[in-house]
Amino acid sequence: MRQKSASVSAAQVRTLRRFNRYFTRRIGVLDDHYLGQDRPLGEARLLFEIGAGASLKELRTRLGLDAGYLSRMVRALERQELVRVTVHPADSRLRLAELTETGRAELAEQNRRADGLAEGLLRGLSAEQRGRLTEAVAVAERLLRLAAVEVRAVDAVSADARACLAGFAAELDERFPEGYDTADLVPPEEIAVLLVAYEEERAVGCGALCALDAGTAEIRHLWIHPDARGLGLGRRLLTDLERTAAGRGHHVVRLDTHAVLTEAAAMYRTSGYAEIPAYDDNPHAGYWFEKRLRG
Template sequence: MQPVPEDVTALRRFNRYFTRRIGALDDRYLGQDRPLGEARLLFEIAESRTGVPLRDLRTRLGLDAGYLSRMVKALEAQGLVRLGRHPEDSRMRTVEPTDAGRDEVTEQNRRADVLVSGLLRGLAPDQRLRLTDAVATAQRLLRLAAVTVVPVDARTADARACLDAYAADLDARFPEGFDPADLVGPGEVSGDAGAFLVAYEEGRPVGCGALRRTEPGVGEIKHVWVHADARRLGLARRLLDALEAEAAARGLAVVRLDTHPALTEARTMYERAGYTEIPAYSDHVYAGHWFEKRLPGV
Protein backbone atom coordinates (compact mmCIF):
# COMPACT_ATOMS: atom_id res chain seq x y z
CA MET A 1 0.00 0.00 0.00
CA GLN A 2 1.36 3.40 -1.00
CA PRO A 3 1.76 6.00 1.80
CA VAL A 4 -0.63 8.94 1.73
CA PRO A 5 0.85 12.37 0.87
CA GLU A 6 0.15 13.67 4.39
CA ASP A 7 2.41 10.99 5.90
CA VAL A 8 5.20 11.81 3.45
CA THR A 9 4.92 15.53 4.23
CA ALA A 10 4.95 14.94 8.00
CA LEU A 11 8.08 12.78 7.89
CA ARG A 12 9.92 15.21 5.61
CA ARG A 13 8.96 18.13 7.88
CA PHE A 14 10.35 16.30 10.92
CA ASN A 15 13.53 15.39 9.04
CA ARG A 16 14.15 19.03 8.08
CA TYR A 17 13.61 20.23 11.65
CA PHE A 18 15.71 17.50 13.25
CA THR A 19 18.72 17.86 10.93
CA ARG A 20 18.74 21.62 11.52
CA ARG A 21 18.29 21.27 15.29
CA ILE A 22 21.24 18.90 15.76
CA GLY A 23 23.53 20.88 13.47
CA ALA A 24 23.71 18.34 10.64
CA LEU A 25 23.83 21.18 8.08
CA ASP A 26 26.96 22.71 9.59
CA ASP A 27 30.33 21.99 7.92
CA ARG A 28 31.79 21.88 11.43
CA TYR A 29 29.52 19.31 13.11
CA LEU A 30 29.55 19.67 16.92
CA GLY A 31 32.15 22.43 16.50
CA GLN A 32 34.78 20.00 15.24
CA ASP A 33 36.67 20.54 12.02
CA ARG A 34 34.64 18.20 9.80
CA PRO A 35 31.12 17.78 8.39
CA LEU A 36 28.62 15.24 9.73
CA GLY A 37 29.42 12.64 7.06
CA GLU A 38 33.10 12.38 8.05
CA ALA A 39 32.26 12.54 11.75
CA ARG A 40 29.77 9.68 11.45
CA LEU A 41 32.17 7.58 9.38
CA LEU A 42 34.94 8.07 11.95
CA PHE A 43 32.50 7.06 14.70
CA GLU A 44 31.59 3.83 12.87
CA ILE A 45 35.24 2.98 12.29
CA ALA A 46 36.13 3.61 15.95
CA GLU A 47 33.27 1.34 17.10
CA SER A 48 35.20 -1.63 15.72
CA ARG A 49 38.08 -2.87 17.85
CA THR A 50 39.75 -4.38 14.79
CA GLY A 51 39.84 -3.25 11.18
CA VAL A 52 36.39 -3.02 9.63
CA PRO A 53 36.05 -3.98 5.93
CA LEU A 54 35.21 -1.04 3.67
CA ARG A 55 32.55 -3.27 2.10
CA ASP A 56 30.77 -3.55 5.45
CA LEU A 57 30.90 0.22 5.95
CA ARG A 58 29.34 0.77 2.51
CA THR A 59 26.46 -1.55 3.38
CA ARG A 60 25.97 -0.26 6.93
CA LEU A 61 25.95 3.42 5.98
CA GLY A 62 24.44 3.10 2.50
CA LEU A 63 27.29 5.03 0.91
CA ASP A 64 28.48 5.14 -2.68
CA ALA A 65 31.83 3.36 -2.99
CA GLY A 66 33.56 6.41 -4.51
CA TYR A 67 32.22 8.78 -1.84
CA LEU A 68 33.27 6.41 0.93
CA SER A 69 36.75 6.08 -0.55
CA ARG A 70 37.20 9.86 -0.68
CA MET A 71 36.13 10.30 2.94
CA VAL A 72 38.41 7.48 4.15
CA LYS A 73 41.36 8.99 2.30
CA ALA A 74 40.62 12.38 3.86
CA LEU A 75 40.58 10.86 7.34
CA GLU A 76 43.77 8.93 6.57
CA ALA A 77 45.53 12.10 5.44
CA GLN A 78 44.68 13.68 8.78
CA GLY A 79 46.15 10.74 10.68
CA LEU A 80 42.81 9.58 12.09
CA VAL A 81 42.54 6.17 10.40
CA ARG A 82 44.82 3.64 8.73
CA LEU A 83 44.05 1.31 5.85
CA GLY A 84 44.99 -2.35 5.79
CA ARG A 85 44.11 -5.78 4.42
CA HIS A 86 41.81 -8.36 5.93
CA PRO A 87 43.89 -11.09 7.66
CA GLU A 88 41.85 -13.86 6.01
CA ASP A 89 41.35 -12.28 2.59
CA SER A 90 44.06 -9.98 1.25
CA ARG A 91 41.72 -8.73 -1.47
CA MET A 92 39.50 -7.09 1.14
CA ARG A 93 40.48 -3.58 2.29
CA THR A 94 39.95 -2.67 5.94
CA VAL A 95 40.18 0.54 7.93
CA GLU A 96 40.83 1.09 11.64
CA PRO A 97 41.18 4.17 13.85
CA THR A 98 44.50 5.53 15.04
CA ASP A 99 44.93 6.76 18.60
CA ALA A 100 44.24 10.28 17.34
CA GLY A 101 41.04 9.03 15.69
CA ARG A 102 39.86 7.40 18.91
CA ASP A 103 40.61 10.59 20.84
CA GLU A 104 38.52 12.62 18.39
CA VAL A 105 35.59 10.22 18.68
CA THR A 106 35.78 10.45 22.48
CA GLU A 107 35.53 14.23 22.19
CA GLN A 108 32.76 13.87 19.61
CA ASN A 109 30.74 11.77 22.04
CA ARG A 110 31.30 14.28 24.86
CA ARG A 111 30.06 17.16 22.71
CA ALA A 112 27.07 15.16 21.49
CA ASP A 113 26.11 14.36 25.08
CA VAL A 114 26.29 18.06 25.95
CA LEU A 115 24.09 18.94 22.95
CA VAL A 116 21.44 16.36 23.82
CA SER A 117 21.49 17.26 27.52
CA GLY A 118 20.84 20.86 26.52
CA LEU A 119 17.85 19.81 24.45
CA LEU A 120 16.39 17.67 27.22
CA ARG A 121 16.93 20.36 29.86
CA GLY A 122 14.04 22.33 28.41
CA LEU A 123 11.57 19.53 29.15
CA ALA A 124 9.90 18.34 32.33
CA PRO A 125 10.72 14.75 33.43
CA ASP A 126 7.44 13.34 32.07
CA GLN A 127 8.01 15.15 28.77
CA ARG A 128 11.52 13.68 28.50
CA LEU A 129 10.05 10.22 28.99
CA ARG A 130 7.48 10.85 26.27
CA LEU A 131 10.21 12.09 23.93
CA THR A 132 12.54 9.15 24.52
CA ASP A 133 9.65 6.72 24.10
CA ALA A 134 8.69 8.43 20.84
CA VAL A 135 12.29 8.31 19.57
CA ALA A 136 12.50 4.59 20.39
CA THR A 137 9.25 3.99 18.50
CA ALA A 138 10.48 6.01 15.53
CA GLN A 139 13.75 4.06 15.42
CA ARG A 140 11.90 0.73 15.58
CA LEU A 141 9.51 1.66 12.78
CA LEU A 142 12.26 3.14 10.59
CA ARG A 143 14.26 -0.07 10.98
CA LEU A 144 11.22 -2.08 9.98
CA ALA A 145 10.57 0.19 7.00
CA ALA A 146 14.14 -0.31 5.78
CA VAL A 147 13.87 -4.12 5.82
CA THR A 148 13.20 -5.71 2.43
CA VAL A 149 11.25 -8.96 2.07
CA VAL A 150 11.95 -10.81 -1.17
CA PRO A 151 11.32 -14.27 -2.62
CA VAL A 152 14.45 -16.38 -2.96
CA ASP A 153 15.32 -19.87 -4.08
CA ALA A 154 15.03 -22.09 -1.00
CA ARG A 155 18.34 -23.72 -1.96
CA THR A 156 20.35 -20.51 -1.51
CA ALA A 157 22.80 -20.07 1.35
CA ASP A 158 20.67 -17.30 2.92
CA ALA A 159 17.54 -19.45 2.90
CA ARG A 160 19.31 -22.42 4.42
CA ALA A 161 21.00 -20.22 7.05
CA CYS A 162 17.60 -18.87 8.10
CA LEU A 163 16.11 -22.35 8.34
CA ASP A 164 19.10 -23.63 10.32
CA ALA A 165 18.72 -20.75 12.79
CA TYR A 166 14.96 -21.33 12.97
CA ALA A 167 15.54 -25.02 13.76
CA ALA A 168 18.10 -24.14 16.45
CA ASP A 169 15.65 -21.72 18.09
CA LEU A 170 12.88 -24.32 18.17
CA ASP A 171 15.22 -26.99 19.48
CA ALA A 172 16.01 -24.70 22.42
CA ARG A 173 12.37 -23.80 23.11
CA PHE A 174 10.52 -27.08 22.61
CA PRO A 175 10.65 -29.41 25.65
CA GLU A 176 11.00 -32.35 23.26
CA GLY A 177 13.55 -30.60 21.03
CA PHE A 178 13.21 -30.17 17.29
CA ASP A 179 14.27 -32.42 14.42
CA PRO A 180 15.54 -30.43 11.39
CA ALA A 181 14.13 -33.18 9.18
CA ASP A 182 10.76 -31.51 9.77
CA LEU A 183 11.82 -28.46 7.73
CA VAL A 184 10.26 -27.99 4.31
CA GLY A 185 12.30 -29.14 1.34
CA PRO A 186 13.20 -26.69 -1.44
CA GLY A 187 10.84 -28.43 -3.87
CA GLU A 188 7.87 -27.81 -1.56
CA VAL A 189 8.31 -24.03 -1.66
CA SER A 190 9.46 -23.43 -5.22
CA GLY A 191 7.73 -22.71 -8.51
CA ASP A 192 4.03 -23.58 -8.62
CA ALA A 193 4.35 -25.51 -5.35
CA GLY A 194 5.08 -22.46 -3.21
CA ALA A 195 7.48 -19.70 -2.27
CA PHE A 196 10.23 -18.91 0.22
CA LEU A 197 10.70 -15.34 1.47
CA VAL A 198 13.76 -13.86 3.18
CA ALA A 199 13.87 -10.54 5.05
CA TYR A 200 17.06 -8.49 4.68
CA GLU A 201 18.31 -5.66 6.88
CA GLU A 202 21.35 -3.86 5.49
CA GLY A 203 22.10 -6.84 3.28
CA ARG A 204 21.92 -9.36 6.14
CA PRO A 205 19.19 -12.04 6.27
CA VAL A 206 17.16 -11.49 9.46
CA GLY A 207 13.97 -13.45 8.88
CA CYS A 208 12.14 -15.89 6.67
CA GLY A 209 8.84 -17.59 5.95
CA ALA A 210 7.54 -20.22 3.56
CA LEU A 211 4.32 -20.90 1.68
CA ARG A 212 3.33 -24.20 0.15
CA ARG A 213 0.21 -25.24 -1.74
CA THR A 214 -1.49 -28.16 0.04
CA GLU A 215 -4.63 -28.57 -2.07
CA PRO A 216 -6.52 -26.57 -4.71
CA GLY A 217 -7.18 -23.09 -3.36
CA VAL A 218 -5.45 -23.77 -0.03
CA GLY A 219 -1.93 -22.89 1.10
CA GLU A 220 0.02 -23.48 4.28
CA ILE A 221 2.38 -20.98 5.90
CA LYS A 222 5.49 -22.46 7.47
CA HIS A 223 8.63 -21.43 9.33
CA VAL A 224 7.95 -17.75 10.08
CA TRP A 225 11.15 -16.76 11.87
CA VAL A 226 12.95 -13.56 12.88
CA HIS A 227 16.54 -13.23 14.06
CA ALA A 228 16.89 -12.26 17.74
CA ASP A 229 18.51 -8.94 16.76
CA ALA A 230 15.46 -7.95 14.69
CA ARG A 231 12.67 -8.99 17.04
CA ARG A 232 10.09 -6.60 18.51
CA LEU A 233 10.13 -4.56 15.30
CA GLY A 234 6.94 -6.06 13.87
CA LEU A 235 8.91 -8.03 11.28
CA ALA A 236 7.16 -11.35 11.93
CA ARG A 237 3.81 -9.71 11.13
CA ARG A 238 5.29 -8.16 8.00
CA LEU A 239 6.54 -11.56 6.86
CA LEU A 240 3.10 -13.02 7.55
CA ASP A 241 1.45 -10.27 5.49
CA ALA A 242 3.91 -10.86 2.64
CA LEU A 243 3.19 -14.60 2.65
CA GLU A 244 -0.55 -13.90 2.54
CA ALA A 245 -0.01 -11.55 -0.41
CA GLU A 246 1.99 -14.26 -2.15
CA ALA A 247 -0.83 -16.74 -1.54
CA ALA A 248 -3.42 -14.33 -2.91
CA ALA A 249 -1.29 -13.69 -6.01
CA ARG A 250 -1.31 -17.44 -6.61
CA GLY A 251 -5.09 -17.58 -6.40
CA LEU A 252 -5.22 -19.30 -3.01
CA ALA A 253 -8.39 -18.41 -1.12
CA VAL A 254 -7.41 -19.91 2.24
CA VAL A 255 -4.17 -20.10 4.19
CA ARG A 256 -3.56 -22.38 7.14
CA LEU A 257 -0.80 -22.80 9.68
CA ASP A 258 -0.05 -24.61 12.89
CA THR A 259 2.07 -23.80 15.92
CA HIS A 260 3.54 -25.44 18.99
CA PRO A 261 1.91 -24.84 22.42
CA ALA A 262 5.19 -23.31 23.65
CA LEU A 263 5.01 -20.50 21.08
CA THR A 264 2.42 -18.37 22.86
CA GLU A 265 3.55 -15.14 21.16
CA ALA A 266 2.99 -16.75 17.76
CA ARG A 267 -0.58 -17.69 18.65
CA THR A 268 -1.24 -14.12 19.78
CA MET A 269 0.12 -12.74 16.50
CA TYR A 270 -1.98 -15.10 14.38
CA GLU A 271 -5.16 -14.23 16.26
CA ARG A 272 -4.48 -10.50 15.90
CA ALA A 273 -3.83 -11.03 12.18
CA GLY A 274 -7.33 -12.48 11.71
CA TYR A 275 -6.63 -16.20 11.96
CA THR A 276 -9.25 -18.45 13.52
CA GLU A 277 -8.34 -21.58 15.45
CA ILE A 278 -9.72 -24.70 13.78
CA PRO A 279 -9.62 -28.47 14.38
CA ALA A 280 -6.41 -30.22 13.44
CA TYR A 281 -5.97 -30.42 9.68
CA SER A 282 -2.76 -32.48 9.92
CA ASP A 283 -0.97 -34.84 12.26
CA HIS A 284 2.12 -32.62 12.45
CA VAL A 285 4.13 -33.85 15.43
CA TYR A 286 5.05 -30.34 16.66
CA ALA A 287 1.57 -28.83 16.31
CA GLY A 288 -0.77 -28.13 19.21
CA HIS A 289 -2.87 -25.38 17.60
CA TRP A 290 -4.17 -25.08 14.02
CA PHE A 291 -5.34 -21.85 12.37
CA GLU A 292 -7.03 -20.74 9.16
CA LYS A 293 -7.69 -17.45 7.40
CA ARG A 294 -9.76 -16.67 4.34
CA LEU A 295 -8.03 -14.13 2.14
CA PRO A 296 -10.12 -11.13 1.06
CA GLY A 297 -10.80 -10.66 -2.62
CA VAL A 298 -9.73 -14.14 -3.68
Protein backbone atom coordinates in the same frame (compact mmCIF):
# COMPACT_ATOMS: atom_id res chain seq x y z
CA MET B 1 7.46 -6.75 -2.07
CA ARG B 2 5.83 -3.65 -0.60
CA GLN B 3 2.90 -3.86 1.76
CA LYS B 4 -0.27 -2.37 0.31
CA SER B 5 -1.86 0.32 2.43
CA ALA B 6 -3.97 3.44 2.15
CA SER B 7 -2.44 6.19 0.05
CA VAL B 8 0.09 8.40 1.79
CA SER B 9 -1.43 11.84 2.27
CA ALA B 10 0.28 15.07 1.31
CA ALA B 11 -0.06 16.23 4.93
CA GLN B 12 1.86 13.16 6.15
CA VAL B 13 4.63 13.82 3.64
CA ARG B 14 4.85 17.49 4.68
CA THR B 15 4.99 16.55 8.39
CA LEU B 16 7.85 14.08 7.90
CA ARG B 17 9.82 16.51 5.71
CA ARG B 18 9.26 19.38 8.17
CA PHE B 19 10.57 17.27 11.06
CA ASN B 20 13.57 16.19 8.97
CA ARG B 21 14.45 19.80 8.12
CA TYR B 22 14.09 20.96 11.72
CA PHE B 23 16.04 18.11 13.28
CA THR B 24 18.95 18.14 10.82
CA ARG B 25 19.34 21.90 11.34
CA ARG B 26 18.99 21.60 15.10
CA ILE B 27 21.80 19.03 15.49
CA GLY B 28 24.12 20.77 13.04
CA VAL B 29 24.07 18.32 10.13
CA LEU B 30 24.49 21.19 7.64
CA ASP B 31 27.62 22.51 9.35
CA ASP B 32 31.02 21.49 7.95
CA HIS B 33 32.27 21.50 11.55
CA TYR B 34 29.87 18.99 13.08
CA LEU B 35 29.74 19.24 16.90
CA GLY B 36 32.37 21.97 16.67
CA GLN B 37 35.03 19.57 15.42
CA ASP B 38 37.03 20.08 12.25
CA ARG B 39 35.08 17.70 10.03
CA PRO B 40 31.63 17.34 8.39
CA LEU B 41 28.99 14.90 9.59
CA GLY B 42 29.93 12.26 6.98
CA GLU B 43 33.47 11.84 8.30
CA ALA B 44 32.30 12.03 11.92
CA ARG B 45 29.73 9.30 11.29
CA LEU B 46 32.33 7.15 9.55
CA LEU B 47 34.61 7.34 12.60
CA PHE B 48 31.70 6.20 14.77
CA GLU B 49 30.84 3.29 12.46
CA ILE B 50 34.45 2.10 12.25
CA GLY B 51 34.55 1.96 16.05
CA ALA B 52 36.45 -1.16 17.07
CA GLY B 53 37.07 -2.04 13.41
CA ALA B 54 35.01 -2.84 10.34
CA SER B 55 35.66 -3.99 6.79
CA LEU B 56 35.12 -1.48 3.99
CA LYS B 57 32.53 -3.83 2.51
CA GLU B 58 30.59 -3.83 5.77
CA LEU B 59 30.80 -0.04 5.98
CA ARG B 60 29.49 0.35 2.42
CA THR B 61 26.48 -1.82 3.23
CA ARG B 62 25.80 -0.29 6.63
CA LEU B 63 26.01 3.30 5.44
CA GLY B 64 24.65 2.79 1.92
CA LEU B 65 27.63 4.59 0.38
CA ASP B 66 29.12 4.35 -3.07
CA ALA B 67 32.46 2.49 -2.98
CA GLY B 68 34.35 5.44 -4.49
CA TYR B 69 32.87 7.98 -2.10
CA LEU B 70 33.63 5.76 0.90
CA SER B 71 37.22 5.27 -0.29
CA ARG B 72 37.72 9.02 -0.56
CA MET B 73 36.44 9.59 2.97
CA VAL B 74 38.61 6.79 4.35
CA ARG B 75 41.69 8.21 2.60
CA ALA B 76 40.92 11.65 4.07
CA LEU B 77 40.82 10.15 7.56
CA GLU B 78 44.03 8.21 6.86
CA ARG B 79 45.80 11.44 5.89
CA GLN B 80 44.72 12.90 9.23
CA GLU B 81 46.16 9.79 10.95
CA LEU B 82 42.77 8.93 12.45
CA VAL B 83 42.31 5.64 10.59
CA ARG B 84 44.53 2.86 9.29
CA VAL B 85 43.51 0.33 6.64
CA THR B 86 44.94 -3.20 6.68
CA VAL B 87 44.17 -6.57 5.14
CA HIS B 88 41.48 -8.45 7.08
CA PRO B 89 43.22 -11.21 9.10
CA ALA B 90 40.48 -13.75 8.31
CA ASP B 91 39.96 -12.88 4.63
CA SER B 92 42.73 -11.42 2.45
CA ARG B 93 40.11 -10.17 -0.03
CA LEU B 94 38.74 -7.69 2.51
CA ARG B 95 40.28 -4.46 3.75
CA LEU B 96 39.77 -3.62 7.41
CA ALA B 97 39.49 -0.06 8.71
CA GLU B 98 40.63 0.57 12.30
CA LEU B 99 40.93 3.70 14.41
CA THR B 100 44.39 4.86 15.43
CA GLU B 101 45.02 6.09 18.95
CA THR B 102 44.36 9.62 17.69
CA GLY B 103 41.17 8.38 16.03
CA ARG B 104 39.95 6.78 19.23
CA ALA B 105 40.56 10.01 21.12
CA GLU B 106 38.69 11.95 18.44
CA LEU B 107 35.75 9.54 18.63
CA ALA B 108 35.65 9.77 22.43
CA GLU B 109 35.48 13.57 22.18
CA GLN B 110 32.81 13.30 19.49
CA ASN B 111 30.70 11.06 21.71
CA ARG B 112 31.15 13.43 24.64
CA ARG B 113 29.93 16.38 22.58
CA ALA B 114 27.03 14.41 21.06
CA ASP B 115 25.91 13.35 24.54
CA GLY B 116 26.08 16.98 25.63
CA LEU B 117 23.99 18.09 22.66
CA ALA B 118 21.32 15.48 23.40
CA GLU B 119 21.32 16.34 27.10
CA GLY B 120 20.97 20.02 26.26
CA LEU B 121 17.93 19.33 24.08
CA LEU B 122 16.29 17.25 26.83
CA ARG B 123 17.14 19.63 29.66
CA GLY B 124 14.56 22.15 28.46
CA LEU B 125 11.73 19.68 29.05
CA SER B 126 10.04 18.38 32.16
CA ALA B 127 10.65 14.78 33.25
CA GLU B 128 7.28 13.78 31.83
CA GLN B 129 7.99 15.54 28.52
CA ARG B 130 11.42 13.90 28.28
CA GLY B 131 9.77 10.51 28.69
CA ARG B 132 7.23 11.29 25.97
CA LEU B 133 9.92 12.53 23.59
CA THR B 134 12.28 9.58 24.04
CA GLU B 135 9.41 7.12 23.65
CA ALA B 136 8.25 8.94 20.50
CA VAL B 137 11.77 8.80 19.07
CA ALA B 138 11.99 5.06 19.83
CA VAL B 139 8.67 4.47 18.07
CA ALA B 140 9.80 6.57 15.10
CA GLU B 141 13.01 4.55 14.83
CA ARG B 142 11.13 1.24 14.88
CA LEU B 143 8.65 2.39 12.23
CA LEU B 144 11.35 3.86 9.99
CA ARG B 145 13.31 0.61 10.19
CA LEU B 146 10.19 -1.37 9.32
CA ALA B 147 9.40 0.96 6.41
CA ALA B 148 12.90 0.45 5.01
CA VAL B 149 12.73 -3.36 5.10
CA GLU B 150 12.31 -4.96 1.67
CA VAL B 151 10.66 -8.37 1.31
CA ARG B 152 11.65 -10.45 -1.71
CA ALA B 153 10.81 -13.88 -3.06
CA VAL B 154 14.06 -15.85 -3.32
CA ASP B 155 15.14 -19.32 -4.37
CA ALA B 156 14.65 -21.73 -1.49
CA VAL B 157 18.23 -23.00 -1.92
CA SER B 158 19.87 -19.56 -2.09
CA ALA B 159 22.47 -18.57 0.49
CA ASP B 160 20.12 -16.09 2.20
CA ALA B 161 17.32 -18.65 2.35
CA ARG B 162 19.63 -21.27 3.85
CA ALA B 163 20.97 -18.79 6.41
CA CYS B 164 17.49 -17.79 7.57
CA LEU B 165 16.22 -21.37 7.74
CA ALA B 166 19.34 -22.39 9.66
CA GLY B 167 18.67 -19.57 12.13
CA PHE B 168 15.06 -20.70 12.45
CA ALA B 169 16.08 -24.31 13.11
CA ALA B 170 18.81 -23.35 15.60
CA GLU B 171 16.44 -21.21 17.65
CA LEU B 172 13.75 -23.88 17.76
CA ASP B 173 16.32 -26.47 18.76
CA GLU B 174 17.06 -24.31 21.82
CA ARG B 175 13.43 -23.54 22.67
CA PHE B 176 11.69 -26.87 22.04
CA PRO B 177 12.00 -29.40 24.90
CA GLU B 178 12.30 -32.17 22.33
CA GLY B 179 14.77 -30.20 20.19
CA TYR B 180 14.56 -29.47 16.47
CA ASP B 181 16.67 -30.81 13.63
CA THR B 182 17.28 -29.27 10.22
CA ALA B 183 15.87 -32.50 8.79
CA ASP B 184 12.48 -31.26 10.09
CA LEU B 185 12.57 -28.32 7.65
CA VAL B 186 10.33 -28.45 4.60
CA PRO B 187 12.38 -29.73 1.64
CA PRO B 188 13.14 -26.92 -0.86
CA GLU B 189 11.22 -28.68 -3.64
CA GLU B 190 8.04 -28.54 -1.54
CA ILE B 191 8.26 -24.77 -1.00
CA ALA B 192 6.16 -22.86 -3.51
CA VAL B 193 7.40 -19.40 -2.46
CA LEU B 194 10.04 -18.37 0.07
CA LEU B 195 10.01 -14.75 1.19
CA VAL B 196 13.09 -13.18 2.78
CA ALA B 197 13.08 -9.81 4.55
CA TYR B 198 16.12 -7.58 4.04
CA GLU B 199 17.22 -4.69 6.21
CA GLU B 200 20.04 -2.79 4.54
CA GLU B 201 20.70 -5.86 2.35
CA ARG B 202 20.99 -8.15 5.38
CA ALA B 203 18.57 -11.06 5.54
CA VAL B 204 16.63 -10.65 8.81
CA GLY B 205 13.60 -12.88 8.42
CA CYS B 206 11.82 -15.42 6.27
CA GLY B 207 8.59 -17.28 5.68
CA ALA B 208 7.67 -20.16 3.39
CA LEU B 209 4.46 -20.86 1.50
CA CYS B 210 3.53 -24.44 0.54
CA ALA B 211 0.49 -25.67 -1.40
CA LEU B 212 -1.65 -28.22 0.44
CA ASP B 213 -4.18 -28.39 -2.40
CA ALA B 214 -5.58 -26.13 -5.13
CA GLY B 215 -7.45 -23.92 -2.66
CA THR B 216 -5.37 -24.23 0.50
CA ALA B 217 -1.86 -23.02 1.24
CA GLU B 218 0.27 -23.56 4.32
CA ILE B 219 2.64 -21.06 5.94
CA ARG B 220 5.81 -22.56 7.38
CA HIS B 221 9.05 -21.42 8.97
CA LEU B 222 8.04 -17.84 9.77
CA TRP B 223 11.10 -16.44 11.56
CA ILE B 224 12.58 -13.05 12.45
CA HIS B 225 16.22 -12.52 13.41
CA PRO B 226 16.53 -11.36 17.06
CA ASP B 227 18.09 -8.07 15.88
CA ALA B 228 14.92 -7.21 13.93
CA ARG B 229 12.28 -8.19 16.49
CA GLY B 230 9.93 -5.63 17.95
CA LEU B 231 9.49 -3.82 14.62
CA GLY B 232 6.28 -5.54 13.52
CA LEU B 233 8.18 -7.43 10.83
CA GLY B 234 6.66 -10.82 11.73
CA ARG B 235 3.16 -9.51 11.10
CA ARG B 236 4.28 -7.85 7.88
CA LEU B 237 5.81 -11.10 6.59
CA LEU B 238 2.64 -12.96 7.57
CA THR B 239 0.54 -10.46 5.60
CA ASP B 240 2.84 -10.72 2.58
CA LEU B 241 2.60 -14.53 2.67
CA GLU B 242 -1.20 -14.31 2.81
CA ARG B 243 -1.22 -11.90 -0.12
CA THR B 244 1.08 -14.22 -2.06
CA ALA B 245 -1.21 -17.16 -1.34
CA ALA B 246 -4.25 -15.22 -2.56
CA GLY B 247 -2.36 -14.22 -5.69
CA ARG B 248 -1.70 -17.89 -6.40
CA GLY B 249 -5.41 -18.69 -6.21
CA HIS B 250 -5.62 -20.03 -2.65
CA HIS B 251 -8.60 -18.96 -0.58
CA VAL B 252 -7.50 -20.55 2.73
CA VAL B 253 -4.18 -20.54 4.58
CA ARG B 254 -3.23 -22.86 7.41
CA LEU B 255 -0.32 -23.05 9.81
CA ASP B 256 0.70 -24.73 13.03
CA THR B 257 2.93 -23.73 15.93
CA HIS B 258 4.53 -25.26 19.01
CA ALA B 259 2.90 -24.86 22.41
CA VAL B 260 5.95 -23.01 23.77
CA LEU B 261 5.75 -20.34 21.04
CA THR B 262 3.07 -18.38 22.82
CA GLU B 263 4.05 -15.12 21.13
CA ALA B 264 3.53 -16.71 17.70
CA ALA B 265 0.12 -18.11 18.66
CA ALA B 266 -0.91 -14.68 19.98
CA MET B 267 0.12 -13.01 16.70
CA TYR B 268 -1.85 -15.53 14.65
CA ARG B 269 -4.98 -15.09 16.75
CA THR B 270 -4.85 -11.29 16.51
CA SER B 271 -4.25 -11.59 12.75
CA GLY B 272 -7.56 -13.32 12.17
CA TYR B 273 -6.57 -16.98 12.49
CA ALA B 274 -8.98 -19.43 14.11
CA GLU B 275 -7.82 -22.54 15.94
CA ILE B 276 -8.79 -25.77 14.17
CA PRO B 277 -8.24 -29.52 14.75
CA ALA B 278 -4.90 -30.97 13.70
CA TYR B 279 -4.58 -31.17 9.92
CA ASP B 280 -1.11 -32.78 9.87
CA ASP B 281 1.11 -35.04 11.96
CA ASN B 282 3.81 -32.47 12.72
CA PRO B 283 5.37 -33.76 15.99
CA HIS B 284 6.31 -30.20 16.99
CA ALA B 285 2.81 -28.73 16.62
CA GLY B 286 0.61 -27.93 19.59
CA TYR B 287 -1.83 -25.55 17.87
CA TRP B 288 -3.28 -25.55 14.37
CA PHE B 289 -4.78 -22.44 12.75
CA GLU B 290 -6.70 -21.48 9.63
CA LYS B 291 -7.70 -18.22 7.98
CA ARG B 292 -9.96 -17.57 5.01
CA LEU B 293 -8.54 -15.02 2.59
CA ARG B 294 -10.59 -12.22 1.12
CA GLY B 295 -10.33 -11.63 -2.62
